[in-house]
Amino acid sequence: MTTEPAEGLVEADTRPATSKARLRLWLRLLKATKHVEAELRERLRVDFDTTLPRFDVMAALYRAEAGLKMSELSGVLRVSNGNVTGIVDRLVNDGLIVRVPVDNDRRATTVRLTQAGREEFARMAERHESWVNELLSDVPLAEIASVAAALDRVAKHRSERETHADGE
Protein backbone atom coordinates (compact mmCIF):
# COMPACT_ATOMS: atom_id res chain seq x y z
CA MET A 1 0.00 0.00 0.00
CA THR A 2 3.00 2.28 0.35
CA THR A 3 4.57 3.92 -2.66
CA GLU A 4 8.05 3.55 -1.24
CA PRO A 5 10.61 1.04 -2.48
CA ALA A 6 11.37 -1.90 -0.22
CA GLU A 7 14.09 -1.43 2.40
CA GLY A 8 17.02 -2.90 0.52
CA LEU A 9 16.17 -1.06 -2.68
CA VAL A 10 16.42 2.46 -1.27
CA GLU A 11 19.28 4.25 -3.00
CA ALA A 12 22.16 5.08 -0.72
CA ASP A 13 21.88 8.84 -1.17
CA THR A 14 18.12 9.09 -0.59
CA ARG A 15 18.14 6.95 2.51
CA PRO A 16 19.57 9.53 4.94
CA ALA A 17 16.99 12.18 4.00
CA THR A 18 14.12 9.71 4.40
CA SER A 19 15.47 8.43 7.63
CA LYS A 20 16.08 11.93 9.06
CA ALA A 21 12.54 12.96 8.13
CA ARG A 22 11.12 9.96 9.97
CA LEU A 23 13.34 10.66 12.98
CA ARG A 24 12.05 14.22 13.12
CA LEU A 25 8.49 12.94 12.81
CA TRP A 26 9.10 10.57 15.72
CA LEU A 27 10.50 13.36 17.90
CA ARG A 28 7.43 15.44 17.16
CA LEU A 29 5.12 12.52 17.87
CA LEU A 30 6.85 12.05 21.21
CA LYS A 31 6.73 15.75 22.04
CA ALA A 32 3.03 16.12 21.21
CA THR A 33 2.11 13.01 23.21
CA LYS A 34 4.17 14.01 26.25
CA HIS A 35 2.67 17.48 26.17
CA VAL A 36 -0.93 16.25 26.16
CA GLU A 37 -0.18 13.51 28.67
CA ALA A 38 1.43 16.00 31.09
CA GLU A 39 -1.60 18.30 30.80
CA LEU A 40 -4.06 15.47 31.41
CA ARG A 41 -2.02 14.21 34.35
CA GLU A 42 -1.98 17.66 35.94
CA ARG A 43 -5.69 18.27 35.39
CA LEU A 44 -6.69 14.88 36.78
CA ARG A 45 -4.61 15.69 39.85
CA VAL A 46 -6.00 19.19 40.35
CA ASP A 47 -9.65 18.56 39.48
CA PHE A 48 -10.13 14.98 40.68
CA ASP A 49 -7.18 14.35 43.00
CA THR A 50 -6.36 11.29 40.90
CA THR A 51 -3.62 9.92 38.64
CA LEU A 52 -3.43 8.77 35.03
CA PRO A 53 -2.83 5.07 35.91
CA ARG A 54 -5.81 5.22 38.27
CA PHE A 55 -7.91 6.82 35.53
CA ASP A 56 -6.75 4.12 33.09
CA VAL A 57 -7.75 1.33 35.48
CA MET A 58 -11.19 2.86 36.00
CA ALA A 59 -11.58 3.34 32.22
CA ALA A 60 -10.81 -0.34 31.58
CA LEU A 61 -13.28 -1.41 34.27
CA TYR A 62 -15.94 0.98 32.98
CA ARG A 63 -15.79 -0.77 29.61
CA ALA A 64 -15.75 -4.26 31.18
CA GLU A 65 -18.94 -4.22 33.21
CA ALA A 66 -18.48 -7.84 34.30
CA GLY A 67 -15.08 -6.92 35.72
CA LEU A 68 -11.50 -7.84 34.87
CA LYS A 69 -8.92 -10.19 36.33
CA MET A 70 -5.87 -8.62 37.91
CA SER A 71 -3.76 -9.99 35.04
CA GLU A 72 -5.99 -8.25 32.50
CA LEU A 73 -5.64 -4.99 34.44
CA SER A 74 -1.87 -5.41 34.46
CA GLY A 75 -1.98 -5.51 30.68
CA VAL A 76 -3.81 -2.18 30.68
CA LEU A 77 -1.32 -0.69 33.11
CA ARG A 78 1.80 -1.84 31.37
CA VAL A 79 1.11 1.19 29.23
CA SER A 80 0.89 3.72 32.01
CA ASN A 81 3.60 2.22 34.16
CA GLY A 82 1.53 1.95 37.31
CA ASN A 83 1.56 -0.58 40.12
CA VAL A 84 -1.72 -2.41 39.64
CA THR A 85 -1.97 -3.90 43.14
CA GLY A 86 -1.40 -0.56 44.86
CA ILE A 87 -3.88 1.21 42.62
CA VAL A 88 -6.54 -1.46 43.11
CA ASP A 89 -6.04 -1.37 46.90
CA ARG A 90 -6.60 2.38 47.00
CA LEU A 91 -9.64 2.23 44.70
CA VAL A 92 -11.15 -0.47 46.94
CA ASN A 93 -10.48 1.68 50.02
CA ASP A 94 -12.18 4.62 48.30
CA GLY A 95 -15.25 2.48 47.57
CA LEU A 96 -14.86 2.91 43.81
CA ILE A 97 -14.16 -0.73 42.96
CA VAL A 98 -14.79 -4.14 44.58
CA ARG A 99 -12.96 -7.45 44.46
CA VAL A 100 -15.19 -10.33 43.36
CA PRO A 101 -14.06 -13.96 43.79
CA VAL A 102 -14.19 -16.10 40.63
CA ASP A 103 -16.38 -19.18 41.09
CA ASN A 104 -14.22 -21.84 39.50
CA ASP A 105 -10.78 -20.53 40.47
CA ARG A 106 -10.00 -20.03 44.12
CA ARG A 107 -6.86 -17.99 43.42
CA ALA A 108 -8.34 -15.67 40.78
CA THR A 109 -10.14 -12.48 41.68
CA THR A 110 -12.05 -10.16 39.41
CA VAL A 111 -12.35 -6.47 40.16
CA ARG A 112 -15.16 -4.23 38.98
CA LEU A 113 -16.44 -0.71 39.52
CA THR A 114 -19.05 -0.04 42.20
CA GLN A 115 -22.01 2.18 41.35
CA ALA A 116 -20.12 5.07 42.98
CA GLY A 117 -17.09 4.16 40.86
CA ARG A 118 -19.13 4.16 37.64
CA GLU A 119 -20.57 7.57 38.48
CA GLU A 120 -17.19 9.02 39.43
CA PHE A 121 -15.59 7.68 36.26
CA ALA A 122 -18.42 9.05 34.09
CA ARG A 123 -17.75 12.51 35.55
CA MET A 124 -13.99 12.20 34.98
CA ALA A 125 -14.42 10.80 31.45
CA GLU A 126 -16.64 13.70 30.42
CA ARG A 127 -14.04 16.22 31.61
CA HIS A 128 -11.19 14.19 30.14
CA GLU A 129 -12.90 14.25 26.75
CA SER A 130 -13.39 18.01 26.91
CA TRP A 131 -9.73 18.50 27.89
CA VAL A 132 -8.57 16.40 24.94
CA ASN A 133 -10.89 18.32 22.64
CA GLU A 134 -9.32 21.56 23.84
CA LEU A 135 -5.71 20.32 23.76
CA LEU A 136 -6.14 18.99 20.21
CA SER A 137 -8.33 21.87 19.05
CA ASP A 138 -5.61 23.18 16.72
CA VAL A 139 -5.80 20.02 14.64
CA PRO A 140 -8.46 20.83 12.03
CA LEU A 141 -11.19 18.23 11.84
CA ALA A 142 -10.49 17.78 8.15
CA GLU A 143 -6.99 16.54 8.97
CA ILE A 144 -7.93 14.15 11.73
CA ALA A 145 -8.68 11.20 9.43
CA SER A 146 -5.35 11.30 7.62
CA VAL A 147 -3.33 11.85 10.78
CA ALA A 148 -5.21 9.02 12.49
CA ALA A 149 -4.55 6.70 9.54
CA ALA A 150 -0.83 7.48 9.67
CA LEU A 151 -0.79 6.78 13.42
CA ASP A 152 -2.60 3.49 12.92
CA ARG A 153 0.09 2.43 10.47
CA VAL A 154 2.72 3.22 13.07
CA ALA A 155 0.93 1.35 15.86
CA LYS A 156 0.30 -1.68 13.66
CA HIS A 157 3.76 -1.86 12.14
CA ARG A 158 5.15 -5.26 13.03
CA SER A 159 8.78 -5.13 13.88
CA GLU A 160 11.08 -6.68 11.25
CA ARG A 161 12.72 -8.46 14.16
CA GLU A 162 9.44 -10.15 15.01
CA THR A 163 8.72 -10.93 11.36
CA HIS A 164 12.15 -12.39 10.72
CA ALA A 165 12.82 -13.73 14.20
CA ASP A 166 14.81 -16.56 12.64
CA GLY A 167 17.15 -14.14 10.85
CA GLU A 168 20.72 -13.02 11.71
Added chain:
Amino acid sequence: MTTEPAEGLVEADTRPATSKARLRLWLRLLKATKHVEAELRERLRVDFDTTLPRFDVMAALYRAEAGLKMSELSGVLRVSNGNVTGIVDRLVNDGLIVRVPVDNDRRATTVRLTQAGREEFARMAERHESWVNELLSDVPLAEIASVAAALDRVAKHRSERETHADGE
Protein backbone atom coordinates in the same frame (compact mmCIF):
# COMPACT_ATOMS: atom_id res chain seq x y z
CA MET B 1 -5.42 29.69 11.26
CA THR B 2 -8.03 27.05 11.97
CA THR B 3 -11.29 26.95 10.07
CA GLU B 4 -13.20 25.92 13.14
CA PRO B 5 -15.49 28.22 15.10
CA ALA B 6 -14.27 29.39 18.50
CA GLU B 7 -15.05 27.16 21.48
CA GLY B 8 -18.18 28.91 22.70
CA LEU B 9 -19.66 29.11 19.24
CA VAL B 10 -19.70 25.39 18.48
CA GLU B 11 -23.27 24.28 18.09
CA ALA B 12 -24.45 21.94 20.78
CA ASP B 13 -25.17 19.05 18.43
CA THR B 14 -21.88 19.17 16.52
CA ARG B 15 -19.73 19.39 19.64
CA PRO B 16 -19.97 15.74 20.72
CA ALA B 17 -18.93 14.38 17.28
CA THR B 18 -15.95 16.74 17.11
CA SER B 19 -14.94 15.98 20.60
CA LYS B 20 -15.26 12.19 20.13
CA ALA B 21 -13.13 12.38 16.95
CA ARG B 22 -10.40 14.23 18.83
CA LEU B 23 -10.58 11.76 21.71
CA ARG B 24 -10.11 8.88 19.26
CA LEU B 25 -7.21 10.74 17.65
CA TRP B 26 -5.61 11.19 21.06
CA LEU B 27 -5.96 7.48 21.86
CA ARG B 28 -4.30 6.61 18.54
CA LEU B 29 -1.54 9.14 19.16
CA LEU B 30 -0.91 7.56 22.54
CA LYS B 31 -0.99 4.03 21.13
CA ALA B 32 1.43 4.78 18.29
CA THR B 33 3.85 6.57 20.60
CA LYS B 34 3.78 3.85 23.25
CA HIS B 35 4.33 1.19 20.58
CA VAL B 36 7.41 2.89 19.13
CA GLU B 37 8.73 3.80 22.58
CA ALA B 38 8.43 0.21 23.79
CA GLU B 39 10.26 -1.07 20.69
CA LEU B 40 13.07 1.46 21.11
CA ARG B 41 13.36 0.68 24.82
CA GLU B 42 13.63 -3.04 24.11
CA ARG B 43 16.18 -2.64 21.30
CA LEU B 44 18.36 -0.28 23.35
CA ARG B 45 18.34 -2.87 26.12
CA VAL B 46 19.13 -5.84 23.88
CA ASP B 47 21.65 -4.21 21.53
CA PHE B 48 23.34 -1.69 23.84
CA ASP B 49 22.44 -2.85 27.34
CA THR B 50 21.11 0.64 28.00
CA THR B 51 17.87 2.44 28.82
CA LEU B 52 15.81 5.18 27.20
CA PRO B 53 16.50 7.77 29.98
CA ARG B 54 20.21 6.99 29.70
CA PHE B 55 20.03 7.40 25.92
CA ASP B 56 18.16 10.70 26.38
CA VAL B 57 20.83 12.03 28.76
CA MET B 58 23.60 11.11 26.34
CA ALA B 59 21.66 12.67 23.44
CA ALA B 60 21.30 15.95 25.34
CA LEU B 61 25.02 15.95 26.19
CA TYR B 62 25.98 15.06 22.62
CA ARG B 63 24.22 18.21 21.42
CA ALA B 64 25.68 20.37 24.23
CA GLU B 65 29.40 19.89 23.68
CA ALA B 66 30.28 22.31 26.49
CA GLY B 67 28.23 20.22 28.89
CA LEU B 68 25.04 20.77 30.86
CA LYS B 69 24.23 21.57 34.47
CA MET B 70 22.44 18.87 36.43
CA SER B 71 19.36 21.10 36.52
CA GLU B 72 19.36 21.29 32.73
CA LEU B 73 19.63 17.51 32.52
CA SER B 74 16.71 17.18 34.92
CA GLY B 75 14.65 19.20 32.46
CA VAL B 76 15.51 16.70 29.72
CA LEU B 77 14.68 13.77 31.96
CA ARG B 78 11.38 15.07 33.22
CA VAL B 79 10.15 13.68 29.93
CA SER B 80 11.54 10.19 30.31
CA ASN B 81 10.87 9.92 34.02
CA GLY B 82 14.39 8.92 34.99
CA ASN B 83 16.42 9.63 38.09
CA VAL B 84 19.07 12.00 36.81
CA THR B 85 21.56 11.55 39.68
CA GLY B 86 21.52 7.76 39.43
CA ILE B 87 21.89 7.83 35.65
CA VAL B 88 24.76 10.33 35.78
CA ASP B 89 26.54 8.26 38.46
CA ARG B 90 26.39 5.14 36.31
CA LEU B 91 27.52 6.96 33.16
CA VAL B 92 30.49 8.40 35.09
CA ASN B 93 31.35 4.92 36.38
CA ASP B 94 31.21 3.62 32.81
CA GLY B 95 33.61 6.34 31.65
CA LEU B 96 31.03 7.79 29.24
CA ILE B 97 30.62 11.17 30.95
CA VAL B 98 32.65 13.34 33.34
CA ARG B 99 31.68 15.86 35.99
CA VAL B 100 33.34 19.26 35.46
CA PRO B 101 33.32 21.92 38.23
CA VAL B 102 31.97 25.32 37.20
CA ASP B 103 34.51 28.13 37.78
CA ASN B 104 32.37 30.77 39.37
CA ASP B 105 29.94 28.55 41.30
CA ARG B 106 31.33 26.13 43.85
CA ARG B 107 28.07 24.19 44.16
CA ALA B 108 27.34 23.84 40.45
CA THR B 109 28.73 21.01 38.38
CA THR B 110 28.53 20.54 34.64
CA VAL B 111 28.54 17.10 33.08
CA ARG B 112 29.72 16.33 29.57
CA LEU B 113 30.45 13.30 27.40
CA THR B 114 33.96 11.85 27.28
CA GLN B 115 35.44 10.94 23.90
CA ALA B 116 34.37 7.33 24.57
CA GLY B 117 30.90 8.63 25.41
CA ARG B 118 30.67 10.60 22.17
CA GLU B 119 31.70 7.56 20.15
CA GLU B 120 29.29 5.27 21.98
CA PHE B 121 26.42 7.69 21.54
CA ALA B 122 27.19 8.13 17.82
CA ARG B 123 26.89 4.36 17.39
CA MET B 124 23.62 4.23 19.34
CA ALA B 125 22.18 7.25 17.53
CA GLU B 126 22.83 5.71 14.13
CA ARG B 127 21.03 2.52 15.11
CA HIS B 128 18.26 4.46 16.83
CA GLU B 129 17.65 6.42 13.64
CA SER B 130 17.49 3.24 11.55
CA TRP B 131 15.04 1.69 14.04
CA VAL B 132 12.78 4.74 13.88
CA ASN B 133 12.99 4.69 10.08
CA GLU B 134 11.86 1.07 10.13
CA LEU B 135 9.13 1.52 12.77
CA LEU B 136 7.66 4.51 10.93
CA SER B 137 8.23 3.03 7.46
CA ASP B 138 4.50 2.62 6.86
CA VAL B 139 3.99 6.38 7.01
CA PRO B 140 4.48 7.49 3.38
CA LEU B 141 7.02 10.27 3.02
CA ALA B 142 4.40 12.39 1.27
CA GLU B 143 2.30 12.38 4.44
CA ILE B 144 5.06 13.19 6.89
CA ALA B 145 4.86 16.97 6.45
CA SER B 146 1.14 17.21 7.15
CA VAL B 147 1.24 14.80 10.08
CA ALA B 148 4.24 16.65 11.52
CA ALA B 149 2.42 19.98 11.19
CA ALA B 150 -0.60 18.60 13.02
CA LEU B 151 1.64 17.29 15.81
CA ASP B 152 3.40 20.64 16.11
CA ARG B 153 0.03 22.30 16.60
CA VAL B 154 -0.74 19.86 19.40
CA ALA B 155 2.64 20.35 21.10
CA LYS B 156 2.43 24.13 20.84
CA HIS B 157 -1.17 24.46 21.96
CA ARG B 158 -1.14 26.63 25.03
CA SER B 159 -3.58 25.45 27.60
CA GLU B 160 -6.65 27.68 28.03
CA ARG B 161 -5.96 27.45 31.73
CA GLU B 162 -2.56 29.03 31.23
CA THR B 163 -3.94 31.66 28.87
CA HIS B 164 -6.81 32.60 31.17
CA ALA B 165 -5.17 31.79 34.47
CA ASP B 166 -7.26 34.53 36.10
CA GLY B 167 -10.54 33.04 34.87
CA GLU B 168 -13.24 30.95 36.62
